[in-house]
Amino acid sequence: MxxxxxxxxxxxxxxxxxxxxxxxxxxxxxxxxxxxxxxxxxxxxxxxxxxxxxxxxxxxxxxxxxxxxxxxxxxxxxxxxxxxxxxxxxxxxxxxxxxxxxxxxxPVSILRASESLIYSRFGYGVSTLDARWKIRKAEAVLLPGPEGNGSISMIDVERARTVLPEVYASAARSTPGFLSRNESIWKHAFLDLEHWRGGFTSNRFVVYEEQGRAHGYLRYRVKDTWEQSIPKNEVLAAELMALTPEAEMALWRFVFSMDLIDVVRTQNRPVHELLDVLLAEPRRLEKRRVDGIWTRLVDVPAALSARRYRVPGRVVFEVVDRFLPDSGGRFALEGSLDGASCEPTGEEPDLIVDAGALGACYIGGGSFEMLRVAGRVEGTREAVRLADTMFSWHVDPWCPHYF
Ligand SMILES: CC(C)(COP(=O)(O)OP(=O)(O)OC[C@H]1O[C@@H](n2cnc3c(N)ncnc32)[C@H](O)[C@@H]1OP(=O)(O)O)[C@@H](O)C(=O)NCCC(=O)NCCS
Known part of the structure; x- marks a missing residue:
């Protein structure tokens, strides 16, 4: 072959x-x-x-x-x-x-899996989660929350072709797990062929602007359904991207104030989001989590030195890599908020991890402690605690991009 x-x-x-x-x-x-x-x-x-x-x-x-x-x-x-x-x-x-x-x-290979049992054997671990939720519009009562002095408007696809990439690129900078979208990816994202819509309308675009600058956008579709003269229409909030809490809540208020809508659904949201604390009845929101991005470190020193660490520290890892044994070995990581270095070493390890466990923890989503309890990480409690504190970040990882 x-x-x-x-x-x-x-x-x-x-x-x-x-x-x-x-x-x-x-x-x-x-x-x-x-x-x-x-x-x-x-x-x-x-x-x-x-x-x-x-x-x-x-x-x-x-x-x-x-x-x-x-x-x-x-x-x-x-x-x-x-x-x-x-x-x-x-x-x-x-x-x-x-x-x-x-x-x-x-340094890194990533993927989205069609079935979640295929890729652990190749050294990948789950590094981001997608949340999908739905709520009946009538039950989505919002508490008072951040309000800006901007405005909401519906824009056509031509304007969306400029606004969406700009907002996305700014949002991408602050959240671990975001992937760059180049011109050909955006061209494909705007294709919107009829047989891809699953009975929903074409894409609609809404922008939230303050002082002439877009701070957020929503791409949505609607499924038009009526039962015995009662509107049972569903909105699919396919991508809501906001640079500020004010923009985020203005866009959700727009969604929840649309007429003739029965249910609001999302495709891929962060597991924890602002809306969770701004719904008067949070249990009305039915949320399901699935594995998002699977990550695999191919070059451990390059990958670990590409990020910053929440607290200063030094950890010696032994990475056990069954599929690519020469990507494994012992590495000394020294990192802080200011920079990081990671080199092969002959020192005794503080932590022994399998490749998938390291992939899961790489951008702050996984927990070394949980993986230690599960038997996939070995080390002292102190070393595990230090690694968890170093690798954690003030923003949970999330990836809104499909590929
Ligand atoms: C998943 C798929 C790509 C696997 O291809 P394949 O050529 O059969 O895989 P391999 O023969 O190299 O299998 C390697 C190992 O993975 C295991 N494996 C592969 N696919 C698996 C699956 N879906 N479920 C469980 N185990 C699987 C095999 O049993 C084998 O295990 P072993 O080494 O212990 O014997 C193939 O079945 C497929 O195309 N499925 C439908 C499309 C799909 O799911 N694609 C993945 C997109 S993310």
Missing amino acids: EIRSIKRDEFREYASVWERTFNFDGKDEELEQEADAHELDRSIVAVDSDRFVGTGGSFSFDMTVPGGSVAAAGLTAIAVLPTHRRQGVLTAMMRHHFDDVREREE
Whole structure:
């Protein structure tokens, strides 16, 4: 079996592998745009007797980490034909991916998983969570909260093409887990093809502005449903991004004041958000958490020195890496709010961690203490406590981007 990248004229055959694996019929009209959005030099195909049987690829992201950012390869489009499953095709593609990540000197690989039991074996750990919630509009009574002197307006898609990337880029700077969106990602985000809408309207855009500057936006859709002359319409708040609490609450007030709406749903929100403390009856909000970004450190010293640490400290890690043993080893990390260094060392470790456990804790989401109790981290209570305090951050990690 050969593993290689594809050329543009092979994109149809490449896409047909995921269409058969993920059980949908792709439309020819979107193939060109899909091909534009993919970084073809990073595509992966497994070829068996001249036929494509497995696919993958990655995006070149900058991921926000506490106090900075790191180059992160966003693994995507993983699929193996049903005829070739459990024969090691994915494993071979993962090895190819990590070789590529090393060659590009990206310290970290990240992904979103279709099934959450696939990727631990490759050294990934859950580093961000997505929350999805719904609430009946009539039950969403808001307490008095932050109010600015800005204004809300509906904007057309042309204006949205400028406003959304600007606000997103500012929001991305402060929250660990955010991924950079380049021009081709934004172009794809605005595609809004009819068969992607699942019965909802096209995207609507709302902006909150103060003194001529956009401080937040909402992208939403509505599903138009009536039962016996009663409106049962649903709003899907697909992406609400705010730079200030005033902007955030102005946008939620807009959502909860829309007429003819029965239910408000979201797609991906932080697990804890301002709304949680501003709802008069918080239990009315039905929230479900799922794993978001899975993170894997490929170059431990580069990854750990790319971030800042909440308190000054020094920890010697031994990283046990079963899939990439040469990415593991002993490393001395010294970090603070001002900077960090991490070097291979021969010293005795304070903490022994598996690769997935380190990935889970990398941007402040996971807990070394919880993983110690679970048997995936070994070390003294003091060392675990110091690592947890160093790695924690004043903003919980969250990633609103899908890839
Ligand atoms: C998930 C998928 C990519 C796995 O590909 P594959 O070529 O069968 O995987 P491999 O043969 O390399 O399996 C490697 C190991 O992972 C295990 N594994 C792989 N997929 C698994 C799954 N979905 N559930 C449980 N274990 C799985 C295998 O059993 C094997 O374990 P072993 O090493 O202990 O024998 C493939 O089944 C697929 O395309 N599924 C549908 C699409 C999908 O879920 N894609 C992932 C997108 S994020």
